Amino acid sequence: MSYIGTMRITVECYGASQRWCGAELVSLDLGETATVADALGRLAERYPELALRRDTVAVAIGDEIVASGRTLAEDERIALIPPVSGG
Numbered sequence: 001m002s003y004i005g006t007m008r009i010t011v012e013c014y015g016a017s018q019r020w021c022g023a024e025l026v027s028l029d030l031g032e033t034a035t036v037a038d039a040l041g042r043l044a045e046r047y048p049e050l051a052l053r054r055d056t057v058a059v060a061i062g063d064e065i066v067a068s069g070r071t072l073a074e075d076e077r078i079a080l081i082p083p084v085s086g087g
Contacts, residue, residue, distance in 0.1 A: 007032050007074040009039060017057060017080035020049035030072065037068040039078060056083045 011026040018024055021043065028042050036059050044051035058065050058081040065081070072078070 005032055006030065007034065007072070009034075009072055009075065010077045011039065011043065012077060012079040014079060014081060015084070016053075016082040017050065020053065020082075021047045021080075032074075034072050035068065036066055036070050036072065036078065039072060040068070043080075050080075053082070057081065 006029050008027055008029050011021070011028060013021045013024055013026065026043070028039055030038055030042060040054055040057070040059070044054050050057070059068070060066065060079040060081055061070070061076065066078075
């Protein structure tokens with residue numbers, strides 16, 4: 001449930017971020033002017049494994065990687081994209 005001055009977003013966790021957060025989907029309640037950086041900060045408070053890797057995770061909305069300063073909207077879905085290695 002959202003209250004005045006707050007909004008809820010959904011975080012989709014892919015790859016290793018799913019292990020770090022312990023779930024495929026995470027709901028976050030944030031302030032109404034929250035940014036991607038605010039969402040990552042809240043996730044880092046909640047999930048220590050993610051906090052250790054926060055600077056290496058990209059965030060996407062739809063099919064676009066977004067900057068940390070992008071403002072979020074009520075009911076928006078963001079995706080955590082952990083770094084990928086391979087050869």
